[in-house]
Amino acid sequence: MSVSVLMRPAARRSRQGSGRTRAEGDRSFLAKGVIIALGFTLLATIMFSLAAGASDASVVSVIGALMPGADSANNVLSLRDSIIIYDIRLPRVVLGALIGASLAVSGAVMQGLFRNPLADPGIVGVSAGAGLGAVSVIVLGGTVLAPLVTIFGFYALSIAAFFGALVFTLVLYGVATRRGQTSIATMLLAGIALGAMAGAYIGLLTYLADDRQLRDLTFWTLGSLAGSNWAKIAAAGPFIVAALLVSPFLARSLNGLALGEASASHLGIPVQRFKRIAIIVVAAATGASVAVSGGIGFVGVVVPHLLRLVIGPDHRYLLPAAALLGASLLLLADAVSRTIVAPSELPIGIVTAAVGAPFFLWILLRSRGILDL
Incomplete structure (x- = not known):
C-alpha cells in the first residue's frame, strides 16, 4: 500500500497539463502568455502615442486612418492632423519603439553575458562610448572627420556611435572579467571610469562646438525623440533591426552561459565566438539608438x-x-x-x-x- 500511496502524487503530476508532464517551476506557458499580452499592449501603446498630443485627433480616428481599407487619411483626419500623424508622430513612434526594444534587449544580453542583473549599456559606460562617437561626428564632421561623413553620408553618425560602443564594451569586458568570472564591483567601477572619460572628451568637444552644434548637443545629451523623421529611421533602423533579429539566436548560448563558461563549453557552445557576437549585437543596438536619440538610461x-x-x-x-x-x-x-x-x-x-x-x-x-x- 505504501508504494501505491507514493505513486499517486507522481501519477497526478504526470497527468497535469492535458497529458503532458510539466516540471515544477516551469514558467514557459506563463511566458508565452505574457509575450502575447505584451504584443497587444504594444499595439495599444502605439495607438495612444499617435493620438496623444496637441492635435485633437482621437484614437478611433487614428486607427481608421491607418486601416488598409481607408481611401484617404483626409476622409478621417483633417489635413492638419494628417500631417501631424504621418509626418511627425508616426516616425517618432516607429523610432521610439525601435530604440526601446534595442535598449531592453541590449540590457538583457549584457546581463546574460556578464551573468549580472545590474549590467546595462547606460550604467556601465557603453552608451557613453556611443555618445562619444556620435558627438565626435556632430562637432568634427565638417573638419577632421569630414572624410567619414563624405563616405558614409547620413550613416556616419550611426557608424561612429557603433564603434564607440564596441570599443567601450570590449574594454569593459576585458577589465571586469578574469578567468571567466565577472566582478560586479569591478564592472561598475570600470563603467564609472569609462563614463567619466567619455564625459571629459564630450565636454571638450562641446567646448569646441559652435552655437548651432551646442544647441543640438545640449538637448541631445539629455535624450529625446524630438526631430524624429524617416531619414533618422533609415540611418539607425538597419543596425537596430539587424541586432534584434540576431538576438533570439543568442538565447540558447545565454542560457548555457548562466551555468558558467566551463559548463557552457561542455554543452557544445562556442563560448569565445558567442561572446564576440553578443558584444557586436549590443554595440550595434546601443550605438544606433544613442546616435539618434541621445542618452536614454535605465531601460x-x-x-x-x-x-x-x-x-x-x-x-x-x-x-x-x-x-x-x-x-x-x-x-x-x-x-x-x-x-x-x-x-x-x-x-x-x-x-x-x-x-x-x-x-x-x-x-x-x-x-x-x-x-x-
Missing part, C-alpha cells in the same frame, strides 16, 4: 529585471518579451514627456531616469539582502 536594466521576476530567466522568452516591453515603456515615457509640460517638451531621458534610478537602487538593496520584497 536596459529595468525591463529585463521586471520580466525575470515574472517569467523567469529563460532567454528564449526573455529576449522577445524585453523587446516588446521596452518598446511600450519608451513610448509611454515619450508620451509623458510630450504632454506633462505641454506645449513644451521634457527630454525623455529625464523621465526614464526619474523612474529607473529608484528602481536601480531597489535592485542594489535587494541584491544585498537589505530588502526582501
Whole structure:
C-alpha cells in the first residue's frame, strides 16, 4: 500500500497539463502568455502615442486612418492632423519603439553575458562610448572627420556611435572579467571610469562646438525623440533591426552561459565566438539608438529585471518579451514627456531616469539582502 500511496502524487503530476508532464517551476506557458499580452499592449501603446498630443485627433480616428481599407487619411483626419500623424508622430513612434526594444534587449544580453542583473549599456559606460562617437561626428564632421561623413553620408553618425560602443564594451569586458568570472564591483567601477572619460572628451568637444552644434548637443545629451523623421529611421533602423533579429539566436548560448563558461563549453557552445557576437549585437543596438536619440538610461536594466521576476530567466522568452516591453515603456515615457509640460517638451531621458534610478537602487538593496520584497 505504501508504494501505491507514493505513486499517486507522481501519477497526478504526470497527468497535469492535458497529458503532458510539466516540471515544477516551469514558467514557459506563463511566458508565452505574457509575450502575447505584451504584443497587444504594444499595439495599444502605439495607438495612444499617435493620438496623444496637441492635435485633437482621437484614437478611433487614428486607427481608421491607418486601416488598409481607408481611401484617404483626409476622409478621417483633417489635413492638419494628417500631417501631424504621418509626418511627425508616426516616425517618432516607429523610432521610439525601435530604440526601446534595442535598449531592453541590449540590457538583457549584457546581463546574460556578464551573468549580472545590474549590467546595462547606460550604467556601465557603453552608451557613453556611443555618445562619444556620435558627438565626435556632430562637432568634427565638417573638419577632421569630414572624410567619414563624405563616405558614409547620413550613416556616419550611426557608424561612429557603433564603434564607440564596441570599443567601450570590449574594454569593459576585458577589465571586469578574469578567468571567466565577472566582478560586479569591478564592472561598475570600470563603467564609472569609462563614463567619466567619455564625459571629459564630450565636454571638450562641446567646448569646441559652435552655437548651432551646442544647441543640438545640449538637448541631445539629455535624450529625446524630438526631430524624429524617416531619414533618422533609415540611418539607425538597419543596425537596430539587424541586432534584434540576431538576438533570439543568442538565447540558447545565454542560457548555457548562466551555468558558467566551463559548463557552457561542455554543452557544445562556442563560448569565445558567442561572446564576440553578443558584444557586436549590443554595440550595434546601443550605438544606433544613442546616435539618434541621445542618452536614454535605465531601460536596459529595468525591463529585463521586471520580466525575470515574472517569467523567469529563460532567454528564449526573455529576449522577445524585453523587446516588446521596452518598446511600450519608451513610448509611454515619450508620451509623458510630450504632454506633462505641454506645449513644451521634457527630454525623455529625464523621465526614464526619474523612474529607473529608484528602481536601480531597489535592485542594489535587494541584491544585498537589505530588502526582501
